[in-house]
Amino acid sequence: MSNQKSLRKLMDEFEAIVAWFGGDDLDVEAATAKFEEGAKLAEQIKKQLLAAKNQIEIVKKKFDADES
Amino acid sequence: MTSDLTPTFSVSEATALFNQIFETATPTIIVVGEVANFKVNQGKWVFFDLKDDESSLGCFMSLFNLRVAVEDGMRVAVTARPGLTKWGKFSLTVQEIQPVGAGSIKRAFELLQAKLDKEGLFAPERKRILPELPASVGVISSVEAAGYKDFIKILGQRMGGMKIVVAPVQVQGGGAPEQIIAALNYLNQLADPPEVVAILRGGGSRDDLTTFDDEVLVRAIAASRAPTITGIGHEIDTTLADLAADVRALTPSNAAEILVPDKREIVAGVDARLRNLLTKTENYLDAATVRVQNDRLNLLDRLDAVVEKTENQLKYLTTTLKQLDPKTVLNRGYAIMRDAGGRVIAKPAVGDAVQIETKLAIIDAKVKGVK
Numbered sequence: 001m002s003n004q005k006s007l008r009k010l011m012d013e014f015e016a017i018v019a020w021f022g023g024d025d026l027d028v029e030a031a032t033a034k035f036e037e038g039a040k041l042a043e044q045i046k047k048q049l050l051a052a053k054n055q056i057e058i059v060k061k062k063f064d065a066d067e068s
Numbered sequence: 069m070t071s072d073l074t075p076t077f078s079v080s081e082a083t084a085l086f087n088q089i090f091e092t093a094t095p096t097i098i099v100v101g102e103v104a105n106f107k108v109n110q111g112k113w114v115f116f117d118l119k120d121d122e123s124s125l126g127c128f129m130s131l132f133n134l135r136v137a138v139e140d141g142m143r144v145a146v147t148a149r150p151g152l153t154k155w156g157k158f159s160l161t162v163q164e165i166q167p168v169g170a171g172s173i174k175r176a177f178e179l180l181q182a183k184l185d186k187e188g189l190f191a192p193e194r195k196r197i198l199p200e201l202p203a204s205v206g207v208i209s210s211v212e213a214a215g216y217k218d219f220i221k222i223l224g225q226r227m228g229g230m231k232i233v234v235a236p237v238q239v240q241g242g243g244a245p246e247q248i249i250a251a252l253n254y255l256n257q258l259a260d261p262p263e264v265v266a267i268l269r270g271g272g273s274r275d276d277l278t279t280f281d282d283e284v285l286v287r288a289i290a291a292s293r294a295p296t297i298t299g300i301g302h303e304i305d306t307t308l309a310d311l312a313a314d315v316r317a318l319t320p321s322n323a324a325e326i327l328v329p330d331k332r333e334i335v336a337g338v339d340a341r342l343r344n345l346l347t348k349t350e351n352y353l354d355a356a357t358v359r360v361q362n363d364r365l366n367l368l369d370r371l372d373a374v375v376e377k378t379e380n381q382l383k384y385l386t387t388t389l390k391q392l393d394p395k396t397v398l399n400r401g402y403a404i405m406r407d408a409g410g411r412v413i414a415k416p417a418v419g420d421a422v423q424i425e426t427k428l429a430i431i432d433a434k435v436k437g438v439k
Contacts, residue, residue: 018344
């Protein structure tokens with residue numbers, strides 16, 4: 001899985017937690033657990049965002065009309 | 069006037085000889101003139117005359133090689149091979165035709181734009197939305213150009229973790245459109261094609277950008293399997309390639325900005341939302357505590373304190389994260405009360421065995437009275 005795909009997954013999970021807090025009838029235990037989960041995800045997201053570099057590959061092929 | 073040395077040929081041989089002479093003397097030439105009697109036969113062959121004030125030359129080309137819109141009266145430069153047809157007619161076989169002069173270039177652009185627009189190539193409903201966080205980006209550009217270097221630099225500053233596949237091409241001069249088309253085809257037919265393709269060309273005069281008005285190239289961009297973004301020339305330049313792409317950026321740098329969000333903005337957004345969750349979590353904890361203490365005034369003070377404290381916490385990420393731990397509430401002197409089953413309770417009954425957690429201890433207690 002590429003970095004970007006796992007980043008997208010982390011972002012989706014984080015969004016889901018944010019959405020959970022938008023619901024009614026929440027209890028303290030669940031909120032605490034969800035919050036901790038959210039904080040961990042946020043940390044992972046930031047770590048990944050700030051650490052990841054782009055991988056650049058320059059194609060060696062010559063792009064001439066007769067080879068297209 | 070003839071002698072035994074005067075060569076004798078059949079008509080075909082003579083024609084072949086003349087063509088051989090042309091081929092040796094002028095294999096390929098560029099002729100500039102004005103187009104007259106332009107016509108397309110059988111949807112395949114193009115005939116026209118190239119003339120100036122005194123002379124006129126017949127020209128012939130295949131429609132496939134005609135990459136710009138041409139009409140009578142337009143001034144053009146043709147790259148051609150001169151020769152005799154088998155009917156003995158002198159003609160230029162044209163390989164490439166380019167409008168010459170601002171007026172003709174503009175007119176050719178307008179004609180082709182109108183034609184492709186009529187076919188719906190530039191229609192807004194054809195435009196696709198680019199992926200928000202692309203895992204892979206294809207880049208078609210000259211790798212020597214400053215515009216390309218800016219693009220890569222800005223892309224790296226804004227976002228990491230992407231696979232960038234660069235197809236180096238010539239972006240100017242004869243053969244440039246073919247190279248860009250070949251590169252686009254190459255990227256599109258990869259087993260794992262890029263999620264978006266950026267076609268880049270840094271500044272230059274408008275004439276230098278005519279590569280991107282090539283009809284076949286414009287069609288290839290419109291037909292690309294991967295969504296496309298163009299960053300061509302200066303902000304004021306619009307090429308037909310720009311119109312056919314899913315997204316038109318003003319410059320290569322602008323293309324990088326459009327392609328990916330800034331990681332610093334994402335971090336700020338995540339932080340802001342996390343802080344919001346913190347407030348909510350603390351509010352739940354406060355509500356639970358207050359039920360135990362039954363002290364409404366204290367709650368309001370407490371809430372104010374939380375709000376104030378939270379605001380202070382926002383300043384630095386690392387500090388924030390440390391303070392996110394709900395146990396800080398206990399550190400502030402509050403307690404969580406649980407029943408024998410470990411559930412947080414607010415109102416135990418007289419005689420209940422309860423467990424009270426504070427900053428320093430977990431206390432087993434028995435309820436003597438409940439108000």
